[in-house]
Amino acid sequence: QKEVEQDPGPLSVPEGAIVSLNCTYSNSAFQYFMWYRQYSRKGPELLMYTYSSGNKEDGRFTAQVDKSSKYISLFIRDSQPSDSATYLCAMASGGYNKLIFGAGTRLAVHP
């Protein structure tokens, strides 16, 4: 079993929809949770960073962490075609530690 599970999709939604992306994990030592966006053949771009449980909002993006369920989510409101990309969740157990990535979910937002 992988440490981080993420449905690879693809996920196809119409423009303006609310998108929900999720990851589950098995390692209870994970404390730091990140979401990266990766356009085709580009480097991953950091979108959201959260520590421990709770919610964090940044513009149209909201990250949620539920450590009791070992479940993290990223919500995208008012999705745009420019949001079409692969979204990767990543986790670390401590500062300056390697990131463990999910497989990534491919998202397509149609006009």
Next chain:
Amino acid sequence: DSGVTQTPKHLITATGQRVTLRCSPRSGDLSVYWYQQSLDQGLQFLIQYYNGEERAKGNILERFSAQQFPDLHSELNLSSLELGDSALYFCASSAPIAGGTDTQYFGPGTRLTVL
């Protein structure tokens, strides 16, 4: 633009050969990470350096090695290349944030094709 630079962008070589990938971290970042991204394995951590010293190793093959130089740039050396080494290789550098941890910023990657 993350501020992390990687060269070359593309590399095509033959099996058995050796290549060197180069990474320059963001200004002021002391920590450099190398990751490999392939279709079947996703993004996998290879190795980390902090201020010139190796800090952590992941699933890095013995044919692969890395180093970080005094100016903080890093090189990843891949030798005796095999077809299965074809992948995207990313470098990330990290910046400290409040609480004693860091966030990693990725470079554009080097696409390696082994024929």
